[in-house]
Amino acid sequence: MKGAKILIESLLKEGVEVIFGYPGGSVIPLFDSLYDSPIKLIVPRHEQAGAHMADGYARSTGKVGVCLATSGPGATNLTTGIATAHMDSVSMVAITGQVKNSLIGNDAFQEADVTGITRSISKHNYLVKDVKDLAYTIKEAFYLASSGRPGPVVIDLPVDVQMQDAKFDYFDKIEIRSYRPSHFGHAGQIKKILKLIYSAKKPVLITGGGIIISGANQELLRFAEKTNIPVTTTFMGLGGFPSTHKLALGMPGMHGTVYANMAITESDLLISVGSRFDDRVTGKLSEFAPKAKIVHIDIDPTSISKNINVDIPVVGDAKTVLEQLIEELDESKLSNLDSWHKNIETWKKKNPLKYSQEKTGKIKPQYVIEEIYNQTKGGAIIVTEVGQHQMWAAQFYKYDYPRSFLSSGGLGTMGYGFPAAIGAKIANSNKEVIVIAGDGSIQMNIQELATLSAYNVNIKIIILNNNYLGMVRQWQELFYDRRYSGTPLKNPDFVKVAEGYGIKGIRVKKPSDVKSAVKEILSSKKPVLADFWIEEEENVFPMVPAGEAINRMIGGMA
C-alpha cells in the first residue's frame, strides 16, 4: 500500500471523519487518496483558518481535530493555529507535506524545517523518513494528542514517503516507556485535602479548562454541592460549572467578577482543579490569596508550583481526582459555611456585573450579548475572537454546559473565532453556533466567508463594531493618556463584504432594533453576518490593571 493510502487508512482507524486541508505540491498524493475516501474534506481559504477549524472541531467535541497543509508556506501558515491549540491544550493532529527526503536540508523549493519551527509550539512532532514507520507514527500521534494534557502533534511527511509502498499493519496498543500520564491522585494527598476542607471556614474552588478537557463537570457539580464550596470558573473553564448555579461565583482575574476576586482574596482554602494560575487570573502574585492554603490538582506536573507556592500538589486527572475526593468525603465532618456564604452574597449584591444603558443612544455591546443569551437560553455554542467583545461574551452570556464556549485563552489569537466556529458547526450540525467578533478580529480571517458559503455552514456572525481595536484602545485610554496610536480602524462595509461572498448581511444601529435583529438572525436557516454598530468607547469593567492585586479593580466596585 502507498504511504498516502496508509495515512488515510490510519486516520479512518482513528475514527477521523473530517479533515481541514489545503492542497499543494508536497501533498498531492495525500489529496489524491482523500479523493475517494469517506473522510470529508473541508478546504479553507487560508491554512491558519484550517488549523483553527480543526481546533474548533476538537474543542466542541473532545475528539481530535485534523488539519493538513503543504510544505513550506502551507506549513508556516498553520503555525499560529498550532500554537493556539498548544496554549489551550487542544487535541490536534497537524499533517504537513515535506519536500522529498533527498532534498531535506537543501533549501529546496517550498522547504521549511517544520519540526524545528513547531518544536516549541506543539506537544510533540515527527518527521517520518521511512514509510514503514508511518502507521505507527500516526497511532502514536493520536494517542499523544488526546491523552494526558492534550495538545497538538505535528507529522511532517516527505512527498516521496507518500508514494512509497509498505505493508499496512495498524496497531491496537501503544506503549511509550517515557510517557505515562498519571490519572490517580496520590491517596495520601487526597486525605490531606479533605482534612483541610473539614477545617476551612472560607473555602473557594477555582476551576479551569482541565474540568472540560477531562469531562469532569458532573463530578465537579457533585463535589461542590456536597461540600457547599463556592466555585469560580476561569475563562478556560467557562461551562465546566453551571454559571446559573447558586454556588457559581463567575470568572476570577483581570476581567472577572468583583465577588470572585474578593472571595479568593479572603479565602482560607483555595482548591484549584485543572487551572494553571495564569497571570491574568492571579494578578500580583504576592497578594494573591494571601490567607489561603493552596491545593493544586493538575495532570501536568509542570503546571504545579510554577508561579504559586502550593501547599498540597496533586498530579492527576481532574475527573479521577474529584471522584476520589467524593468517595472519601465524610460530610459529617464539614464545618458550617453559612457566614461565608452570607459574606459572598453581600459582595454579589453590592457589585454585580453591570453596564449602563444611558448616554448616546448607541447600542451597548453587553446588551447584544445579553439578548443573545435570552433568546438562545444558553443553548448555543459561543465562539469568540479576541478583544473587548471576547470579555463581554465571557461576562454576559451564561454558560451552563461544557464545550459551549470556545475562545483563544492562552495565546489570545485574533482570527481564531470565525474559523473555529466553522469547525464547531461542522461537528455539531444540530446546535446553534454563534461567533462574537470585533471589527478588527473578523478581518484577520474574513476570507473564510468563502468557505462558509461553499459548504453552506449555518453559523451566525455577530460583529460588535466599534471602529477601534477596542481592547488596545481601552488600555491606551486608561494608561496612555488617550493617545490612540494604531487603534482607530477604517472598516469596509461588512454587509457588502458578506454579500460579495454570497452571505446574508444585516446592519443594526439602534438599541431598539437589537431584540428583533437577534430574533431574525437566529431564525435564519442560512448563515448571517450581522454588523452591530456599538458605543465606540465602551470599556470592559471591572478591570484589574496589569500587575495589580485582584481585589483592586477599577470599575464595578461599589
Next chain:
Amino acid sequence: MKHTIQALVENKFGVLARVASLFSARGYNISSLAVGETQDPTISCMTIVVSAEDERILEQIKKQLHKLIDVITVIDFTRRDHIDRELLLAKVVKTKESKATIDKLIKAYDLKLTEETGGYCIIEVSAEHHKIKEVLQSLKKFELKELVRTGRIAISK
C-alpha cells in the same frame, strides 16, 4: 550554583535539539552537555551542566525535561553521591625548557602523555572538575597550540 542533571533519552534524531531548546527558550546557558549511547543502544545518556541561581526555575526545567516525550528519566546529581569526570586534551609546544616542567606536571597530576613528536606533545587529563581547573591553571605557562575539553559526565555511586 552549578547543577549536574542527567537525562536518559530515546536514541532518536531530534532529541538533542528538543533538550537544548528547552534551555534556550528560557534564556538559560548550558555550561556543558555530553551525550552518548548507554549499554542499551536505544537509550542515550545526556549529562547537562547548568548554572541556576533560582531553584524554582531549575525545578521547572527538570519537570519540563521530564515532560518531553522522548525523555525517559531525569536525575539531578547535585545532592546525590556521585562521580563525575571531564576530559581535556592539550597540544603543548615542546621546547628544551618546557620538557622538564611538563614531566613534573604529568607526575603531579597523574596526567597521560598521549602523543609525542618533535614539535609538540599531547597531554590527556580525565578528572573531576576542580582538578581539570588546576591543570588548566598550570598549563598557562606553556605555549598551547590547541586545547579541547568535553562536557562533564556523571554516574551515581
